[in-house]
Amino acid sequence: MSVPRFSLNSQTIKQWSLEELVSGCVAADVSAVGLWREPVQEYGLERAAKLVRDAGLSVTSLCRGGFFTATDPAERAAKLDDNRTAIEEAATLGTDTLVLVSGGIPQGGTVGDARSMVADALAELAPFAGEHGVRLAIEPLHPMFCSDRCVVSTLGQALDLAAPFPTEQVGVVVDTYHIWWDPQVREQIVRAGREGRIASFQVADWITPLPEGVLLGRGQLGDGAIEMRALREVTDEAGWAGRPIEVEIFNEALWSRDGSEVLRETLERFTEHVL
Amino acid sequence: MSVPRFSLNSQTIKQWSLEELVSGCVAADVSAVGLWREPVQEYGLERAAKLVRDAGLSVTSLCRGGFFTATDPAERAAKLDDNRTAIEEAATLGTDTLVLVSGGIPQGGTVGDARSMVADALAELAPFAGEHGVRLAIEPLHPMFCSDRCVVSTLGQALDLAAPFPTEQVGVVVDTYHIWWDPQVREQIVRAGREGRIASFQVADWITPLPEGVLLGRGQLGDGAIEMRALREVTDEAGWAGRPIEVEIFNEALWSRDGSEVLRETLERFTEHVL
Structure with missing residues (x-):
């Protein structure tokens, strides 16, 4: 029996x-x-597109563009080119959503500089994305990733970055793992819906202790501290009702x-803790 | 030669x-x-008070009260009693600042419940603190500690929690390590000053990769990503000019x-990166 709204992120x-x-x-x-x-x-882009299409699968997002904080001009140009390629890949795969992980603080730079560079890169890429029917989905990452992975740290900040662009070109990712702790999480999800910016809704749970490097510390649904169902309800009320919910967990134990066993468990947990 | 404003947190x-x-x-x-x-x-409270007093040292803060998120009534009462004892200890040591680490999410509870419990505990303790000439200093901890250590995650949230109480009873800690990533950090420091709430200013740097458990990942001043001097300047402009700056680094390498070597290095780094 099919579980409604479930999308499996390959990671x-x-x-x-x-x-x-x-x-x-x-x-x-x-x-x-x-x-x-x-x-x-x-695997090969066209071949992968055919593989998922022939299997009747829809692709809810492609991950990831971003890493906009190169200071060297040649490196920056190469990064923008790579993002244009990612936009084309998303279009070929049949998804309208390219998730962006914006990048950390450049060597010798400040977090403020880095945030400006993200805004600049969005301005360069947004029209190109729009032309390809792809929306750039700015993902705020948990503040523990701010220095080395993503200087976009809150949903409110992601929405501020998205604001100058047409909604069909730039949106945001609502990922429970990254934003659950935010005292403003509910009002910012509501705002994201009101402003027409929700491009993707992803779920993973928060467990401790965090492992060294913290990247692979995400928990199976229901194992941690996040009120998954409550946040899903807020997101649904903000306009996401009936839309796909992507499960994206990085966890070495899984x-x-x-x-197949992990997928079976994840479907059960999804039904129990998210739907 | 004495380094101005330097306070060494014992940890x-x-x-x-x-x-x-x-x-x-x-x-x-x-x-x-x-x-x-x-x-x-x-060491013994009275004996410790005499030791620091006889050496001519001032005590800029006592750490820590808090952990307000016990659900069992007896345990909660015991925690409040322990906080009253901490207030008395602060007074005996001659400091007017008791740092509060508010506690994580109780078993089976939500982050929202936990935050309400912090507000309730403050209401019970604030007058007692005031009577002893001690200010409760709510410390927002980095969001990576939200589930297991402190549900107060931003300076803005700490200020909202402090707002119902007289400024001489409840303030906040501005600690660079915990709040540097916040897109609103500068405006919230300014707000903290305007509202008369800055009770302590602490510094440590942000380094990666974070170690397992993340608690001991703080960096020596200048080793990491935080604009220490810029945040010190904002804090000074918010009313902290000339006041003590506590260096509090948890780092196994140090x-x-x-x-003595660590202290010498820390004084140099403080002069170079903070003053």
Whole structure:
């Protein structure tokens, strides 16, 4: 029986190849996936697009563009080119959503400089994205990633960055893992809906202790501190009702297990804690 | 030569006993310290008060009260009693500032519940603190500590919690380590000054990768991403000019070195990156 609204981000079961992901989803009656660029590129873009299309899967997002904080002009130009390529890849895969991880603080720079560079890069890329029917989805990352991964740290800040652009060109990602702690989380989700900016809704749980480097500390749904259902309800009321919910968990324990078993568990947890 | 405004939080050189801390500070011409309850209790409260007083040291803060998120009534009452004891200890040590680490999410509870419990506990403790000439200093902790250590995650939220109480009873801690990433950090520091709430200014730098558990990941001044001087200037302009700046770094590498050498280095870094 199909679980409504469920989309499996490929990183949740990273141990699966792209073909295993597609066949695993079909076997489990999962009809939507979120993809990452690297496995798609390795498999071949057109071939990957055909693989998911032929299996009847929809692609809810492509991850990721971004990393806009290069200071060297040549490096910056290369990054923008790479983002244009990512936009084209998203269009080819049939998704209208390219998730952006904006990048950390450049060597010798300040967090304020870095944030300005994100705004500048959006201005360069947004029209190109729009021409390809792709929306740039600014993802605020948890503040623990601010220095080295993403200087966009709150949903409110992401919305401020998106504000100058047409809603069909730039939106935001609402990811429970990154924003649950924010005293303003509910009002900012409501604002995101009101402003027509919600481009993606992702879920993972918050567990402690965090591992060294903190990147792989995300928890299976229901294992942690986040009120997943309450945040889903707020997001639905903000206009996301009926839209896909992507499960994106980076967790080495999940990666060490049988993929089908992880998917079965994740579907159960999703039904129990999110829907 | 004395370094102006420098206060050494005892945890920065945790390898020192209380007597070593006092003699080490005197030898280095450091005239202010921030203390923690446990070493003071082990040494004896009155005896510790005499030790620092006789050495001519001022105590800029006592750390810590808080952990207000017990759900069991007896446990909650015990916590409040313990906070009253901490207030008395602060008064005995001659400091007017008790730092509060508010506590994480109670088992089975929500972050919203936990935040309400902090507000309730402040209401119970604030008048008692005022009677003892001690100010409760709400410390927002970095959002990575939200679930297990402190549900107060931003300076703005700390100020909202402090707002119902007289300024002489409840203030906030401005700690660069916890709040530097906040897109609103400058305006919230300005607000803290305008509202008369700055009770303590603490500094540590942000370095990555974070260690497992993240607690001991703080960096020596100048080693990380934080614009220490810029935040000091904002805080000074908000009304803190000339007041003590407490250096509070939890870092195992610093703890494994000779204390006097760490203090010498910290004084140099303080002069170079903060003043």
